[in-house]
Amino acid sequence: MSKRDFYEVLGVSRDASERDIKKAYKRLAMKYHPDKNPGDDTAADKFKEVKLAYEVLTDDQKRAAYDQYGHAAFEQGGMGGGGGFGGGADFSDIFGDVFGDIFGGGRRGGQARAQRGADLRYNMELTLEDAVRGVTKEIEVPTYVSCDSCSGSGAKPGSSPQTCGTCHGQGQVQMRQGFFAVQQTCPTCHGRGKIIKDPCDKCHGQGRVQKTKTLSVKIPAGVDTGDRIRLTGEGEAGEYGAPAGDLYVQVHVRDHHIFTRDGNNLYCEVPVSFTMAALGGEVEVPTLDGRVSLKVPPETQTGRMFRMRGKGVQSVRGGGLVI
Numbered sequence: 001m002s003k004r005d006f007y008e009v010l011g012v013s014r015d016a017s018e019r020d021i022k023k024a025y026k027r028l029a030m031k032y033h034p035d036k037n038p039g040d041d042t043a044a045d046k047f048k049e050v051k052l053a054y055e056v057l058t059d060d061q062k063r064a065a066y067d068q069y070g071h072a073a074f075e076q077g078g079m080g081g082g083g084g085f086g087g088g089a090d091f092s093d094i095f096g097d098v099f100g101d102i103f104g105g106g107r108r109g110g111q112a113r114a115q116r117g118a119d120l121r122y123n124m125e126l127t128l129e130d131a132v133r134g135v136t137k138e139i140e141v142p143t144y145v146s147c148d149s150c151s152g153s154g155a156k157p158g159s160s161p162q163t164c165g166t167c168h169g170q171g172q173v174q175m176r177q178g179f180f181a182v183q184q185t186c187p188t189c190h191g192r193g194k195i196i197k198d199p200c201d202k203c204h205g206q207g208r209v210q211k212t213k214t215l216s217v218k219i220p221a222g223v224d225t226g227d228r229i230r231l232t233g234e235g236e237a238g239e240y241g242a243p244a245g246d247l248y249v250q251v252h253v254r255d256h257h258i259f260t261r262d263g264n265n266l267y268c269e270v271p272v273s274f275t276m277a278a279l280g281g282e283v284e285v286p287t288l289d290g291r292v293s294l295k296v297p298p299e300t301q302t303g304r305m306f307r308m309r310g311k312g313v314q315s316v317r318g319g320g321l322v323i
C-alpha cells in the first residue's frame with residue numbers, strides 16, 4: 001500500500017470537516033470504483049487508497065493518531081487491540097453508510113443477516129485503592145436480552161419465522177441503476193430474509209426484551225483512567241436471535257487526597273520539620289500498603305524527590321482483559 005498522505009489522497013485540507021471528507025471520498029470512490037473501471041488495476045489501487053484514507057480520517061481516534069504519528073501509527077498493529085486495519089479488499093463494508101442512498105442497505109450480498117446487538121459502555125468510577133489492588137464490582141446495566149419465550153426468534157412459541165417470498169431469504173433484491181448492478185434491501189422483510197407471521201407476545205416479534213441485568217465485573221489490579229475492560233457478548237442482544245454486542249467498562253479513577261498518580265508511579269508530599277531537613281533523620285511516609293519510614297539526609301532542600309522502589313502501582317498489562 002502506498003504511503004501518500006491521507007489528506008492529499010482525498011484532496012482535502014488538514015482541518016477538513018467530516019462532511020468535507022465524506023464528500024471528497026464519495027466523489028473519488030465513484031471515479032475509481034471497480035464497477036466503473038473493470039480490469040483496471042491502477043483504479044482498483046486508487047480505490048483502496050481512497051477508502052483507507054477515508055476510514056482513517058472519519059474515525060476520530062484513528063485520525064488523531066494519524067495526525068500525530070503519520071502512517072507509522074498503523075504499522076505493526078500500532079493502534080493496539082482491535083484498532084488496526086489491513087487495507088482489506090472488501091469494498092462492501094463502508095458502502096453501507098456513505099452510499100446508503102444509492103446502494104440501499106449496502107452491498108453485502110449473500111445471506112440476509114439480522115443486526116448484531118449494540119455495544120454498550122458503562123462508566124465506572126474507582127478509588128485509587130481499588131484501581132491499584134483490583135476489585136470485583138456488581139453493576140446494573142439496562143439492556144436488551146434475548147427473549148426466553150421464543151428463544152430469540154421473535155415467532156410465537158410453536159411457530160417459526162418463514163422465509164421471505166420476495167427475496168427468497170436473501171434480504172436483498174437486485175436493481176439496475178446506471179453503471180451499477182445495485183442490491184437493495186428487500187422491502188418486504190427489510191433485509192431480514194424472514195417474515196414473522198405470528199409474533200411472540202412477550203417481545204412483540206423482536207426476539208429480545210428490555211431488562212436490567214446485574215453483572216459482576218472483575219477489575220484487574222493496576223487499571224487507570226482511560227482503560228477499558230471488554231465483556232464479550234454482554235452488550236445488547238441482537239434482534240431476531242442475532243449475536244449480542246459487547247459491554248465496555250470504561251474506568252475512571254477518582255483523585256486521591258494524598259497521592260497523585262502518573263502511570264505506575266505515585267507521588268505524595270511529606271512535610272519535614274526544619275530541624276530534620278537541616279540535620280537529617282527519619283520520617284514516616286504513607287504508601288497504599290501502610291506507613292514506611294524514609295531516611296532524610298542532612299541539608300535536604302524543600303522540593304527534593306525521594307524514590308521508594310516498588311511502592312507504586314503494579315502494571316496491569318498482560319492481564320489480557322484491559323484494552
Ligand SMILES: [Zn+2]
Nearest residue numbers: 147150200203
Ligand atoms: Zn419472544
Ligand SMILES: [Zn+2]
Nearest residue numbers: 164167186189
Ligand atoms: Zn425479503
